Amino acid sequence: MTDLSVGQFVNDLAPVQSQDTADNRKVGAEIYIEKLHKFYGDVKVLEDLDLTIQAGEFIAIVGRSGCGKSTLLRLIADLEQASYGEIKFKSTENFREGITSDDIRVMFQDPRLLPWKNILENVQLGLKKQQHDKAAQLLEKVGLQEKSKLWPSQLSGGQRQRSALARALSHTPRILLLDEPLGALDALTRLEMQNLIEKLWLEQGFTTILVTHDVSEAVQLADRIILLDKGHIRQQFKVELNRPRKKNAQFAELEQQVLDAVLAT
Template sequence: MTSIAHERFHAVAEEPAYAREKAPAAGRSAAAAISLTGLEKSFGANRVLRGINLHIPAGQFVAVIGKSGCGKSTLLRILMGLDEPSAGELHFEDADGAQASPNARIVFQEPRLLPWLSVADNVVVGLGDGVDSRAAAKAAEAVLAEVQLGEKAGEWPTRLSGGQRQRVALARALVSRPGVLALDEPLGALDALTRISMQELINRVWRELGFTAVLVTHDVSEAVHLADRVIVLDEGRIALDLPIPYPRPRRHGHPGLAELEGRLLAAILGTDGGH
């Protein structure tokens, strides 16, 4: 296992700046594996993360759930380089176990689009500086088609619905073909039907592009519907690591998924009688 430094992000209004790339990436992502060993995070006397040990293989989709204040958002911030652990190790590896740059991107609950830029130009922001304008425009066009917004490339963000704006934010994160995509409750502000539609979109682009995905959510059904495995955090520790063995696409209301949702809720609420 090879330890590497974080790909650093400089936060502006809590949003990471996108890493510079020489040219837009094409095709599938070069997924990165993630390994956490003894990860700790404290704010003064408050221990938010307590000895987290976790390995996420390259290309896997993992959801992290738990009560408010359990440490899940802090864990995601450390993965993205937005915060430093107090102790422990974080490793990124390629599919062969060699040292890898994660080329990580994040989608927040709020789209955080720039209102003075068109939809396409907002997506181009995800490529950073130094990219040929024609190549960048072509990459933006391609990724907007992937999120079913090709016809909105010239629109202003204010003219889009909430679900459409979040799809633009997803396209901005995907345009550089990240190896790791972090999703910080990206569907939390959407209505129920739009949320289900976005879940299907995220599932489709993950399967097509092959990146490693880490989703933080409060929605147990969403976690079970999207993830290969679901991690329950409780007071900064992993309380449950539950594989989701059902093939995709998954149907909402499937009895097997409902049983897994019940196990996760019991672990979150502390009514499972042990792990």
């Protein structure tokens, strides 16, 4: 793949490998999407979509409402079935088709915590008894160790999303799917959550796909930004900004280029 400067888009589908991504390859899983189609009756949501995502890569998917972003995430998570086409996964251990709950976790805009269980019990969901200590460790990582015995209703929106993130990561996923999880948060809490997600991604190395309407958020977090338009990949932007990212002239230039591309669809 030709080396591109910040702000230029990638016409091919080759994955982008940054130093951060290279460090994550042992944990994350590669994703291969081939000739993917999704129809709802006569409505084409995704059509002939091809995409390769490198192990440990952080991908952001942007585009107008209804372009197929969340549908693509649900197909990867096996929450819906493709009309036809393939989604394959490859880890350091094996090459396999299909999805297992141990490998992939999804975080939604709604934290989906069980109201009758406290925060620690919510994070422990699905874990074996001998793994329960891991839930407490993750609550400490997200800054909620002192809130572990509270009910979800007693937490702020940001704290509930931190709890949902801890629950998702308690299973040590190879792939983390983020379906606009920060969309309902206030600006300051959103920035704090972005920093937390990036920190844990760098520490744990899972492959991450973020669906967002926030172009600034995509530039802040992603190695590569995918622009979807009417079920097709319209453009790909390679993000070559050092981490942690600062909102400098380069950041603003790329943000404007991605925004202009979205508005042109």
